[in-house]
Ligand SMILES: Nc1ncnc2c1ncn2[C@@H]1O[C@H](COP(=O)(O)OP(=O)(O)OP(=O)(O)O)[C@@H](O)[C@H]1O
Ligand SMILES: Nc1ncnc2c1ncn2[C@@H]1O[C@H](COP(=O)(O)OP(=O)(O)OP(=O)(O)O)[C@@H](O)[C@H]1O
């Protein structure tokens with residue numbers, strides 16, 4: 001296998017708008033994604049945050065009304081003779097991508113299996129099709145391989161099933177057929193969009209195991225788009241958290257689960273139902289996702305973020321670096337921001353998780369992380385400017401005079417974040433986990449949106 | 450929270466339901482094989498089980514998208530298992546609604562979201578003025594977390610999760626007595642799953658609707674259901690209250706299912722091996738089993754010997 005620095009996919013500053021009758025929908029707003037050979041990256045985030053659109057762009061199959069405003073999607077692969085190749089998917093036309101990349105080197109398992117299966121064609125033929133088309137595999141050999149693949153994805157009596165049409169299969173079976181199609185040509189990069197949402201836990205485990213085995217054997221890279229944080233915990237090396245067309249936090253799986261920094265990630269982790277709790281209501285992130293038709297200045301998550309600072313209404317936060325692998329786009333990480341802790345319930349939940357994982361002796365997250373604002377920094381105006389520019393490139397553009405004002409600790413604590421920020425300092429931030437509070441906040445969030 | 454009166458008449462009674470599909474002369478799929486269960490008004494019955502075990506088929510047979518091969522279905526006092534009278538069918542189409550598993554496949558791509566949601570209202574003439582109709586659509590869109598502006602968009606212009614909320618809105622707008630929710634949250638992210646589940650609970654408190662909640666995510670099923678049925682290969686293997694199933698699972702299949710729930714804890718999860726269960730080598734023959742009472746409302750399908758061994 002190639003050396004560990006070898007990036008198979010590099011998405012840079014991807015920015016996409018959809019034209020609709022109601023106006024432009026700015027769905028993807030400057031995204032960077034990196035994937036190394038043999039690794040697994042998970043993309044998580046709210047419905048509508050742009051996960052599928054990002055990956056459809058990587059596959060070169062964006063909808064007709066999509067306009068790519070900026071960016072590049074570099075894909076590196078090997079020709080059959082072993083020589084290396086590098087393409088920017090965005091510079092190639094659909095036909096070229098279809099014959100050289102799609103299904104062959106990069107395969108995608110779609111979220112909605114019915115949309116990628118041909119309802120008029122037996123599933124056996126659908127699995128064989130790409131092998132015959134890309135590699136001119138003899139029919140009998142392709143048939144054998146198709147039966148093998150169906151067996152591998154856990155479909156019983158595969159010979160008989162080969163002759164069935166998609167509507168004759170259960171939802172989860174269809175999804176597994178799509179997985180079989182994706183694996184048929186031994187791709188280098190497998191993109192799984194919600195590959196296991198329709199699958200029960202036992203088959204889910206089987207599919208995950210299968211993908212992992214193939215990954216070990218052939219060193220392929222996998223991108224997992226999923227809502228299921230349990231699945232992410234099982235499969236991912238790295239996690240990208242998306243919100244409203246941006247990546248708001250990225251890090252190793254352990255950084256995201258045991259040391260989350262973005263309030264949206266806090267919300268996601270808080271919303272996971274806990275098998276051991278018997279709460280009457282589940283925690284939900286208040287409000288609804290922003291309407292991308294009406295873009296507004298500042299951090300898109302601000303209206304739903306009880307920890308939002310004044311500056312969040314004015315400028316989108318840059319990516320702040322927490323460790324060599326961990327980044328988050330929240331002004332809370334700016335050294336001038338007031339110190340805000342994650343909600344107490346989540347803190348307790350993470351402590352429980354760490355305890356179960358045998359991580360009890362690890363130092364508290366604050367001490368372990370590098371480059372993060374400490375209590376002292378927050379109050380010290382002097383170090384502020386340096387820290388903001390230390391974050392990635394975009395930061396400098398945002399730190400205009402007016403903007404820097406807003407980050408100041410004093411102004412922030414008095415405004416929106418007043419209550420939570422203060423109680424946060426006291427170490428007992430309220431999550432709004434109780435039914436009544438959650439509902440009330442919901443209302444409030446909606447009026448913002 | 451809502452209380453269910455188990456001494457009242459059930460809203461839905463399913464007895465000995467069989468649904469077979471003949472694929473070819475030599476191949477018949479016994480998708481549902483002799484399944485019986487009841488749902489009371491205002492209750493949530495969770496149906497869980499492996500992919501292909503017959504969950505969706507049960508839902509589709511109950512709402513009569515299929516003609517059952519055998520068995521009896523009584524809904525709201527009406528026998529709906531055979532040929533139905535015009536008024537019975539009309540009643541069924543309003544009082545029972547289904548939210549489908551595959552959102553794209555169940556939404557007409559040529560219709561706007563507003564018209565898809567309003568379709569039931571149109572067919573059953575449940576409004577007096579156009580404005581009343583628009584108002585109902587607007588309210589239901591807001592209720593499921595979409596915005597009224599979405600009414601003029603088409604299904605393909607939505608993300609997967611947004612589409613699923615359209616399906617939920619379409620069912621809710623009819624104020625039915627029973628909603629069959631087939632994997633209605635599996636396409637949603639956790640926060641919106643939680644919103645939808647809370648929403649479904651609120652609506653249940655408000656209107657007393659019952660749910661047949663089909664899902665594979667056991668943590669959500671546990672959360673929303675009053676009782677649970679565990680299905681495998683077309684057989685209902687175990688049923689009981691949520692507490693009974695989660696605290697004292699009896700059937701080895703149920704046990705394996707519970708042990709496979711992934712936990713959102715990376716270090717723990719990466720090390721974990723779930724209990725495996727293979728029907729073929731288990732020595733269990735589902736056809737030989739009969740219903741055995743464990744305790745309370747907890748039943749397991751097995752032979753007398755298996756019952757002695759497991760309980
Ligand atoms: N063809 C299109 N025209 C207009 N808007 C679109 C189109 N395709 C996607 N969108 C919008 O782009 C945004 C991102 O959609 P995307 O499908 O990537 O979401 P997602 O993160 O995959 O969500 P989910 O988890 O629900 O699948 C959404 O607001 C969606 O409505
Ligand atoms: N996109 C490309 N850019 C540069 N050289 C290419 C490209 N595609 C093919 N080649 C050259 O043509 C030769 C023949 O390619 P070959 O058909 O073996 O590749 P392949 O593995 O079939 O991939 P492909 O799907 O791109 O055809 C390669 O050795 C390579 O040098």
Ligand SMILES: Nc1ncnc2c1ncn2[C@@H]1O[C@H](COP(=O)(O)OP(=O)(O)OP(=O)(O)O)[C@@H](O)[C@H]1O
Nearest residue numbers: 168169170171172470480500501502503504505506
């Ligand atoms: N219309 C049909 N024609 C033929 N076979 C069918 C039909 N519908 C379902 N089946 C078969 O019946 C069995 C049960 O399918 P069903 O859709 O009920 O499963 P399920 O439990 O809902 O699974 P999943 O969790 O994957 O959705 C499967 O073997 C399926 O292939």
Ligand SMILES: [Mg+2]
Nearest residue numbers: 052111608609
């Ligand atoms: Mg998607």
Ligand SMILES: [Mg+2]
Nearest residue numbers: 079080099100
């Ligand atoms: Mg070539």
Ligand SMILES: [Mg+2]
Nearest residue numbers: 170171505550
């Ligand atoms: Mg199903």
